[in-house]
Ligand code: SF4
């Protein structure tokens with residue numbers, strides 16, 4: 001199946017070597033917030049349950065902490081599989097509604113492509129949906145505190161050779177593809 | 180002493196300025212010169228690998244090529260996220276000649292090229308291994324006596340490296356504890372010292388991030404820590420700035436100072452707090468400052 005093929009391309013060993021030892025799930029700090037534990041997700045991939053895999057919030061809840069990859073006795077790079085699934089679902093525009101992750105990634109990338117650098121306020125709007133209005137107010141209070149202490153910039157920095165930079169990126173991916 | 184190419188990364192230009200200034204001050208005092216790479220670009224953080232692997236790769240390739248062009252074979256990154264991206268981008272290109280070619284094709288657009296001649300270090304590696312704990316100990320002027328420091332490794336300074344990739348022990352490193360000890364402070368052991376703080380989830384899965392944060396703060400507090408020392412701006416910002424959110428949403432009452440290891444080093448080396456960017460905290464660090472030997476004698480006398 002397509003998802004499986006994609007995953008073979010990633011680092012580490014293919015997911016079908018999984019022996020269901022659950023070491024990845026046991027070590028995962030975010031597991032209680034996932035629809036499916038990492039081990040379960042691997043099992044679903046191996047069973048070819050593409051729709052269920054893509055509908056899961058599991059890979060969007062992955063913090064990329066690499067604990068699973070480091071400990072998997074089979075050498076499966078579980079964290080890379082989570083990344084691969086994020087990429088796959090972004091490419092295919094297939095992700096559960098209401099998730100902030102995909103939008104966040106896109107915004108972040110846009111900021112970097114425009115400037116060569118990232119800055120916090122550029123992706124602050126992503127906070128709005130997650131926390132609702134009270135969340136936003138608290139974010140702003142936090143932002144005010146940081147501003148007063150000189151820890152928040154309001155104008156994104158730019159690299160000098162931004163045109164060359166964009167041309168360089170253009171040799172890797174079509175620029176309109178991600179904006 | 181040696182000169183290093185220095186890659187500050189985006190956070191150190193904004194929310195983590197105090198990490199930048201303290202790193203530069205401490206390096207200077209220890210006889211290390213950090214030269215910022217000219218016109219460096221964002222490493223892509225983690226969001227890039229979500230979107231496109233090659234894109235993430237080329238961002239790091241450009242920074243490595245810039246360091247190579249400046250003829251500085253050793254590159255230092257203070258941010259663990261940047262460090263991990265640069266380190267693995269380098270490894271991938273060294274292992275895969277096709278990838279190296281592909282990157283060079285893109286780099287040409289900016290009149291750059293890369294041949295693989297750069298080694299990537301984390302800032303802490305630089306101090307612990309290249310400068311060495313003995314040399315640091317010798318320079319300590321104001322030991323942090325009695326200060327209980329919880330060293331927080333975070334994720335990407337050690338993971339997903341394997342033993343031999345510049346680390347003796349990936350699962351149970353002690354170098355951070357040893358560094359804290361060299362400053363005259365007491366390193367406290369706590370179970371969550373290597374567990375993820377959830378920084379990358381704060382915007383996207385807030386509940387997961389806050390709960391991870393709470394567990395980590397609780398773990399350090401239970402071990403009697405006066406302060407958590409970090410080696411990554413993303414962890415520092417998450418642990419400090421979101422502490423009030425944890426308190427508000429999860430009903431806790433944490434007031435745990437979170438400082439960069441370079442700030443603690445600087446204090447012990449006798450550098451003035453202001454020069455280390457101290458004073459821009461959201462969670463007050465006064466208890467930490469009071470633990471310096473000079474302050475204690477001043478109070479006693
Ligand atoms: S640790 Fe590896 S082998 Fe064990 S369940 Fe997870 S992926 Fe499968």
Ligand code: SF4
Pocket residue numbers: 024027028029030031038061062063064065066067068069078079082375
């Ligand atoms: S990398 Fe993701 S899936 Fe793996 S342990 Fe960390 S949070 Fe869990």
